Amino acid sequence: MSPTVAVVGASLAGLSAARALRDQSFDGRVVVIGDEAHAPYDRPPLSKEFLAGKASLDDVTLGTPDDEELGLEWRLGTTAVGLDRVSRSVLLSDGSEVRADGVVLATGARARRLPGTEGLAGVHVLRSLDDAVALREDLASARRLVVIGAGFIGAEVASTARTLGLEVTVVEAMPVPLAGPLGTEMGAVCAELHADHGTRLLTGTGVAGLVGTGRVEAVELTDGTRLPADVVVVGIGAIPNIEWLADSGVALGNGVLTDARGVTNIPGVVAVGDCAAAWSVSAERHVRIEHWTHALEQPATAVATLLGAEGAVPTSVPYFWSDQYGARIQFAGSRREDDVARVVEGSCADRSFLVVYEREGTPVAVLGMNQPRLFTRWRRQLRSAVPTPS
Amino acid sequence: MIPVCPTTELPPGEATRVEADEPIAVFNVDGDFYAIDDTCTHQDASLADGWLDGCSVECPLHASCFDLRTGKVSGPPAKTPVRTHRVVVQDGMVYVQPGITADGAA
Ligand SMILES: Cc1cc2nc3c(=O)[nH]c(=O)nc-3n(C[C@H](O)[C@H](O)[C@H](O)COP(=O)(O)OP(=O)(O)OC[C@H]3O[C@@H](n4cnc5c(N)ncnc54)[C@H](O)[C@@H]3O)c2cc1C
Ligand code: FES
Numbered sequence: 001m002s003p004t005v006a007v008v009g010a011s012l013a014g015l016s017a018a019r020a021l022r023d024q025s026f027d028g029r030v031v032v033i034g035d036e037a038h039a040p041y042d043r044p045p046l047s048k049e050f051l052a053g054k055a056s057l058d059d060v061t062l063g064t065p066d067d068e069e070l071g072l073e074w075r076l077g078t079t080a081v082g083l084d085r086v087s088r089s090v091l092l093s094d095g096s097e098v099r100a101d102g103v104v105l106a107t108g109a110r111a112r113r114l115p116g117t118e119g120l121a122g123v124h125v126l127r128s129l130d131d132a133v134a135l136r137e138d139l140a141s142a143r144r145l146v147v148i149g150a151g152f153i154g155a156e157v158a159s160t161a162r163t164l165g166l167e168v169t170v171v172e173a174m175p176v177p178l179a180g181p182l183g184t185e186m187g188a189v190c191a192e193l194h195a196d197h198g199t200r201l202l203t204g205t206g207v208a209g210l211v212g213t214g215r216v217e218a219v220e221l222t223d224g225t226r227l228p229a230d231v232v233v234v235g236i237g238a239i240p241n242i243e244w245l246a247d248s249g250v251a252l253g254n255g256v257l258t259d260a261r262g263v264t265n266i267p268g269v270v271a272v273g274d275c276a277a278a279w280s281v282s283a284e285r286h287v288r289i290e291h292w293t294h295a296l297e298q299p300a301t302a303v304a305t306l307l308g309a310e311g312a313v314p315t316s317v318p319y320f321w322s323d324q325y326g327a328r329i330q331f332a333g334s335r336r337e338d339d340v341a342r343v344v345e346g347s348c349a350d351r352s353f354l355v356v357y358e359r360e361g362t363p364v365a366v367l368g369m370n371q372p373r374l375f376t377r378w379r380r381q382l383r384s385a386v387p388t389p390s
Numbered sequence: 391m392i393p394v395c396p397t398t399e400l401p402p403g404e405a406t407r408v409e410a411d412e413p414i415a416v417f418n419v420d421g422d423f424y425a426i427d428d429t430c431t432h433q434d435a436s437l438a439d440g441w442l443d444g445c446s447v448e449c450p451l452h453a454s455c456f457d458l459r460t461g462k463v464s465g466p467p468a469k470t471p472v473r474t475h476r477v478v479v480q481d482g483m484v485y486v487q488p489g490i491t492a493d494g495a496a
Binding site: 042045049062064065292293296321328330372373375376377380 | 433435436438439440441448450451452453466467469
């Protein structure tokens with residue numbers, strides 16, 4: 001019988017892994033298992049063009065005509081419920097199992113919810129296409145939106161809702177939004193976009209609870225303030241989908257733990273994309289990267305290793321972008337707390353700038369707002385400067 | 391024919407954007423000039439802002455690659471090719487002929 005690779009998770013990382021298998025001349029069976037009914041689609045537009053009604057389902061489809069020639073076996077609408085490490089079988093919700101010689105774990109992450117808000121109409125998270133469709137419908141008849149969490153997804157939803165004409169308030173528990181990824185100084189600069197476009201931003205404010213029976217009516221803050229709301233979006237981060245592996249023997253932490261190549265502690269099992277926490281040589285710990293480009297590119301390395309290759313780990317510089325209020329924000333590199341941010345082009349006041357983060361005088365990360373050309377050069381430069389880990 | 395710029399203003403490895411009905415990106419690859427639609431077919435990014443690598447350009451946003459000679463996608467996520475346009479160099483000036491496919495582009 002021809003060898004089989006099972007890919008669990010039918011989204012960006014899973015599809016990229018399946019493509020990489022064929023690209024690297026694997027001609028056995030490739031079974032792709034996904035719990036959503038939809039064929040792979042792209043998530044970034046869900047908070048941007050798709051939510052705004054400017055992109056169609058077709059626009060967000062990831063698959064191409066070329067993919068049809070890959071001979072993939074799709075098991076959509078099917079949840080993987082377990083992994084038998086001995087027989088290397090993936091157990092499925094319909095009671096069947098897929099026996100495989102290699103397994104790619106690509107189950108991604110899900111949106112964290114606010115406890116106690118289940119069943120309250122008008123309260124949304126945004127992770128899936130179904131989430132986006134439901135939110136879009138609800139926004140169409142709403143006047144006031146409260147977004148809980150001023151991270152990238154929260155900020156993008158706020159921005160899209162403003163273009164739809166809603167009154168928007170964003171509530172953030174931390175004193176400065178995006179301080180984690182961008183640092184306090186630049187987080188504050190990016191957060192000014194909210195005020196520029198008529199969104200009210202409340203920082204350093206916790207949420208005590210949601211008010212309403214059946215349907216949400218207001219958000220109550222820890223200082224007692226009540227913010228009236230027709231719709232509430234909770235954007236407070238994501239949790240890796242790894243519970244189904246609890247009894248599998250696969251080492252888990254904040255994600256499936258892997259080495260720098262994506263290999264887990266179980267032979268023949270690799271993990272990629274948002275569900276994986278890969279060992280970072282530079283950070284000296286496992287890091288779970290939740291960026292689109294990572295989910296697109298990293299599976300090639302994991303799959304090569306699965307197929308027996310042993311070359312060096314290709315150097316990569318983490319990269320993400322965010323579109324808010326018409327501003328294009330791009331970030332590349334690995335920033336630490338005490339790196340120094342320096343504006344090398346443009347100005348923050350003009351909302352068009354390039355900032356380089358330096359550690360002991362060496363550039364380690366770069367942030368651009370509306371500077372795609374210069375940003376691309378810096379990103380390239382960082383990429384070529386990264387030492388190849390052995 | 392739309393004038394782009396004097397050849398001296400577009401040195402090898404550089405790109406520029408010209409306004410037409412649809413904006414066009416013009417590239418200089420080691421002395422050869424190529425023109426393609428400037429807007430990436432994936433989402434809204436200007437390919438003139440991208441990274442030139444041999445005869446292909448990488449989109450600045452999500453790194454789709456397009457072959458400058460044919461307009462074809464040589465790397466995802468873009469699914470559809472960009473159009474190519476003929477470039478004419480005359481008396482030290484670069485021109486594009488929008489809508490006329492570059493010679494040799496299938
Ligand atoms: C609204 C939104 C906007 C974003 N915008 C940006 C952006 O602007 N820039 C950027 O860099 N990144 C952005 N991202 C992040 C990017 O989309 C993710 O990094 C990427 O989707 C990760 O891909 P993945 O395949 O690893 O995981 P996912 O896309 O989460 O896919 C995992 C898939 O596995 C399925 N699954 C889970 N458990 C099981 C199981 N047990 N059995 C079968 N299937 C299972 C899930 O349902 C899902 O379909 C955004 C994300 C969201 C949600
Ligand atoms: S806009 Fe060009 S690759 Fe996405």
